[in-house]
Amino acid sequence: MDVVSDAISAVRVGSPSSDRLSVDGDWHVRLPPYEGAGFHVVLRGTCRLLRDGDGAAVTLGPGDVVLLPHGSGHALMSAGDGCEVELLCGKYRLDRSRTHPLMAELPQVVHLPHRVGEHPELRAAIDLLARELDEQRPGGGLALPSLLDLLDLLLVYLVRAWMSRAHTGAWPAVLSDPVTTAALRALHADPAAPWTAEGLAAAAGVSRATLARRFTALVGRPPMAYLTWWRLTLAAARLRASDVPLATVARETGYGSPYALSHAFSREFGVTPGRYRALAAPPLPDARSGPAPDARFRDALPAPAPAVTSPSPG
Template sequence: MDVVSDAISAVRVGRPSSRRLRVGGRWCTRLAPYEGAGFHVVLAGDCWLLPDGGGEPVALGAGDVVLLPHGAGHVLADGPADAAEVDRAVPFEQLSEPPGAPAGGAVELLCGKYRLDRSRVHPLMAELPEVVHLPDRAGRHPELRAAVDLLARELDDAAGRPGACLALPSLLDLLLVYMIRAWMTEAATGTWPTVLGDPVATTALRALHSDPAAPWSNDRLAAAAGVSRATLARRFTPLVGRPPMAYLTWWRLTLAATRLRDTDAPLGTVAREAGYGSPYALSHAFRREFGVTPGRYRERLRD
């Protein structure tokens, strides 16, 4: 696994949901804050996104993609709505297509949500801005454009195509990866685009993520990265925000928490997979990080 894949996998739970919608005329709808991430793809027409809290309105055109990675509340509207219109915005769940809306309605949107567990968000995901706007520009992010095209085609006849129940959520998962990739390419500033652009830090992170249970040490990791221990510390720690072995400990405990959430694996198995020699060793470290024992953590998730 690479860092981006692991960062997404650690927080993503369940299956994404989506809704395709055609609207026209004057319209304004509110999407409440959500414990996850929201996204919109403009399949046709244009509209505006108005973030809660007075953020700058974002003009969206056909082919644009927008990700709200922290589930921020916002309004979608046919134009840059004023305060009175925003106050009267219809809840998104109540927004309906006008009767007899033609297939080529004025605005066609694909709106959806990803469920995320925010109890142990990777710093890469935490760094994403409240709104990630990815305009449709010729030659930019071809894989993202291809995913949008595939989604649009799948949605044209989703109910009647064999395998649609698997294809659609898989394409939505792929869309999330491509949106984050595109943000990393576009970001003018940001810690993690810089981290993953540094060959020493990237090689070290890839090694830790590929085999987190290995008996890593600073010397062994430096050798894997092809640098001295001093060079590894100088390049890794300022960029990632913690020393290599501290990052490894945090990541091992994050993996253990994910396994406790997603599986019924015995504690001994979880401990071995996370690089701990015994359930006791894992329990001691886990309680220090999360404030509860692994067993109690699993029970709370299922209460």
């Protein structure tokens, strides 16, 4: 897997959910803070998004996508024109206890305005998801398992799209540096391998000193320290999501024995792997077994009412 995909999969828990919604008139709804990430796609019409604590609203037009990677509370409201608005809304549940620095660096709101020809993979995924969530289409129930996989892919595309547009931040710079990127790809491709500083430098095609200097300056920690952190992050994710034996987790994350993993894990997390697993919150019920959690969004919409007074943009 690549670094972006790994950064997401390490913190994602449960199954994502999405819903296709149509509203008109003067409407507004507030969505409370959420332990995860949410997104909205405007399929038709224009609306506004106002994040809790902000003084300015973001105007969203047809084809616009907005990602709230830190689960910020926010309000969606009509643009005041009374026209019908159709939205594709979704959520991902994330475990914030071990957030990859790439994910932590994302801004509170990522607005991706629609531009023809930009981010074709993202657009294709959105179009397919929007069509299949139309409840009138035959075979929609059978398509649901594939839609859950598509939702995971959509989050990857959204993060990639932000990184391609970001002009500041450490991780866009990290992944544009060929030496650091080569080392990260090697580590993420096989974190359980018996890596050494020399072996990693060889994989990146530079000297050990050069790799250490460039990697540390960009990532914020030396290569081998990052490897230890990533191995333990993977171990935590495995413990949280499964009941496989500790020996299996140790083998999968590059530790020679359960004792070695337990010692490193306890030093990093302050609890033993077994205790961590016991304390880990269970994932949300699988979306295949019931209605999507976002269905409550539709219920929260008030009946048409006088125009909502809200802070004006800018």
